[in-house]
Amino acid sequence: MSEIKHGSVAVVGGGIGGIQAALDLADSGFYVYLIEEGPAIGGRMAQLDKTFPTNDCAMCMLSPKLVEVGRHPNVQIITLASVESLEGRPGNFQMTIRQRPRYVDITRCIACGRCIASCVYQDTKFPSEFEVGLGKRKPVYIPFPQAVPLAAVVDPQTCIFFKSGRCPQNCLKACERGALDFTQTEKLFMLEVGAVIVAPGFDPYDARRVGEYGFGRYANVLTGPQFERLLSASGPTSGKVLRPSDGKAPKKIAFIQCVGSRDLRHQRYCSAVCCMYTTKEAIVAKEHDHQIEPTIFYIDLRAYGKGFENLVKRARAEHGVRYIRSMVSQVTEIPETKNLLIRYRDESGSLQEEEFDLVVLAVGMGPSAKGQELARRLGIELNEHGFAKTSAFNPVMSTREGVFVTGAFTGPKDIPETVVQASAAAAAVEALLAPVRGTRTHAKDYPEELVPDGTPRIGVFVCHCGSNIAGVVDVKSVAEYAKTLPGVVHAENVLYTCSQDNLKHMKEVIREKRLNRVVVASCTPRNLAALFQDTIREAGLNKFLFEMVNIREQCSWVHSDQPEQATEKAKRLVRMGVAKARELKPLSVQSVRVSPAALVLGGGLSGMIAALTLGDSGFETHLVERSAELGSDLESADVQGLKAKLLDAVRVHPKLRVHTNTTVREISGFVGNFSSVLRSPQGEERIQHGVVIVATEAYEHKPSGYLYGEDARVLTQRALEKALTPQASPGLFTVPPAAARCTVQAEPAEDEAHAPRAQGRGEGQLGKTIVMIQCVGRTERRPYCSRICCAEALKNALTLLEQDPDRQIYVLYREMISYGFFEDLYRRARDGGVVFIRYDEQSPPVVCKENDQLLVTVRDAHLRQELVIKPDLVVLSPGVVPDPYNEELSRLLKVPLDSHGFFVEAHIKLRPVDFASHGIFLCGGSHAPGTVPELIAKAQAAAGRAAIVLSRGQLEAGGIIASVDPEKCTACLTCLRECPFGAVFINEQGLAEIEAVKCQGCGICAADCPAKAIQLGQFEDAQELAMLEELFRPEQVALKALTPSPLPRRGEGERGRG
Amino acid sequence: MTNDEPKIVAFCCHYCAFAAADLAGVLRLKYPPNVHIIRLPCTGKLDALYLLKAFEAGADGVIVAGCLEGSCHFISGNLRAKKRVLVVKSLLPRLGIEPERLEFFNLSSAQGDRFAQIAREMTERIKSLSPMRGEESESKSGVDAL
């Protein structure tokens, strides 16, 4: 391997996957170039209204991430850019980038929209990319309201100036900031990076190609992504579900599944997300408009992820969503009404016709065209479906060393899986570039903080924002008014508060006038507060001595029709801001040293992968396993090679310490500083560590009934798998040779056989007629889908057939969960003659014996007939159950379990491998069942997230956190009960105290404390009440008559925190 | 403030409701200028006392707006807040204040139009009630009596 040189990484693709990878890397000591094709980052997730299975608002989750990555000092976002070529070797790549002109200087643009309003095109005319063609935009536009970078862009394809050269260029004149620049040209430049992460995402399948459904011809046939925009409150119809043809509210909506997916004419594979996104869309549509009657036409309902089944149940029971199992053969339009006639065969086989007002096509995920081109330029291979080729044992590694792939580029997947893979790819990069960590990032130096002398000296800056505010609000009079407020020693108007020259000016004023509080009245604090806080910090002020007043989004923009009232309101808002500023206190941020070691609980596949990934990144790791052996969950034949490699790698790794036969007796502390006692037969040992990864696995459930345990011819899929010879494995988890590397230590895994022939049963003894029963024991108590059983059954069925093509195999199933590329197995099994019989949840198959002949009785849900099969062998898929040890871990670590015993992550979409408590991460089957590659990605991701904490060396604690006044605390324990993060503890004095590192600053405890003993920094009661009082203070009260400001308060400035 | 417009304060959580209010601005929607937003990190921070103080100080109406259920960035803040609002609502009649003057809303950050609508609707709702002014001293003692 060539030398590892550059501590910088190129992340190509600015969707949720790319953003997550960029943040993970930038937070752990690497400089990131985030390269995006389009004018803004955000990707497909930005276009979604809600996300399944929780129906959380997509933008609410994404927008803070956009802002975070946009402001991150170690991320450079490069938009309108594509990769030309990649030269070099891992650790030392040269990437050439081509950047198209934006024609707008993003450092000047303030996204006020004046250029758009002044464009010669009076009407929005061109289909908006963001609105998937449903909305329109002008040639100059802002991609979407929350876009990052938040700036206009000129599209040369539609702009008259570029088309004809004859345009008055009103936009140029309208822009008060001189941000438009038609002289910009294309740029070619080179980046030096140590590694590359490729995350170009997917393309929704082009519904036009499925001609029988009439998309593109019939106005009221939409695609799923379009419907998503209709549902979005910020979409083209402001969240009203309306028909494109006449703008009327539709009543009957049909959703057609598998459009372009699972179809030999189109995409062979299953797109893995459509069943759920449609279910979500149906529910949300119903919530928007009660009149709507949604009907979903589907082939198999694949609700296989955590919480999916529940969502479908709710859709049926609570929202009356009608599910019809049928492939729709045709959609035709009724010309008069533009309604749509759907022709389908119902379950009894008879042909039906039904009229709908609107049809939504659940288009699948196709490989991204741009991604394919990118792959060519990067020199990485694609698989047979056109997605990036990866190794099963390292699901984020491409075929070129040092280039990692993630998200839907590697195959259809949902947001959590994308986020998991992004973190996994970041972890893989961290391991590769560990020697150069921190060489390209920079931390800013700030002057020492001035200690405020207590008396408020407030400076108020009232922004014109060009005419955005000043065009409505009389900003001069607002600034004049501010001067009259108690505590204010300086007030002025600024054209653009956020401009570089003003920031400089602000710092000068702070010094000159010895300001110790700053109020900025301008736009929303959500975007720029951090910038101003940083500025006052540069001037030596504590950054919490700042208050921002929103007189743009929440005043001038919403009251432009009432300028006088708007001005009065702006004054009131400034008065409130100043009142709060008078009460502000400096808050301290403390550094806490991090113990640079990790504790990984569970020595199965996930635990070993997580530990190796951390070890490779240079962190000492304790791998703790209760049983005597590591990897006992790796039973099946096709992973024996992997198991052997992992065991070897773990054994020799210099950074790993393996503790088998060991349990955790005690664990205390918090992120960065945990202390645990490990107990083993050799005795007890105390270890210090900065993070914990819970990596326990799930195991095959032991079935009851079905003659299991009574007759040796009834066995489980896992047992069958052991009995099958590994050579015959159809390659479910096969490894593309050169790319198979789990860790730096592990050698490429050839698919050699290590599996013992379990139970001494040779292939000849398995019999000719074999019945497989899926979803065994999946009842009320274990209602969840175990996700992996169908693929296992298919794989085993194919192996059985390969051994003896004369075998007759029956698979009895409820839904065939062959999601993603597993669909290939399903097709091959059907083609190979496997008989699939669907049974209803209510009438599971029965296994009995007659004169030593096994009999399986099943009611075929399709034929509505009872069938009796006489098999030689019955194979059960009993699903998986989480490790029973989880309960103890849950108690020890105070982390939550769901009702089935699986761990609950911090956020199902965006923090899938974090616990809500900081510093504790999760992976493994005990989080959720998964295939080997899925578990590997999750384990890598957990390790990557943990490495962020460890790589810092120091953690910041404090700032906006709660603290208890011991004088007032009555130890009523309310805060202890209500804190969602377990940050409250009872100290030696028997009083409540808050662990600064754990506190997230929500203020729940402060509001609930009956003794008012708890205050949340920056949101103290005195500060909030001061705002309230000022808001309602009658105007006529002479301001000078106000009581002198209550500051300084006790020990102002010295008040320590934490 | 003009005399005929009711004075309304809206306690909004930073992550969703405040963002929705921003979006209302970005979309240039309109609502009456008598609605004033106070930003909280989460509605979980909303002290029941603030609600009473708001009425005491002279509010005609109070809006509390947090994330959608299940979407609070601090897990349970909006559920706590909702409870507190319900408790205060039940107390208001004893102070001679109509409970309709106080309302809790769940909003996503994408619901700019919903925010504007809430602001309009609350204003209308309060206008339809008989005015609260003139009894300030009474309501003050009422709050203190609690």
Ligand code: FES
């Ligand atoms: S963060 Fe919005 S209610 Fe808690």
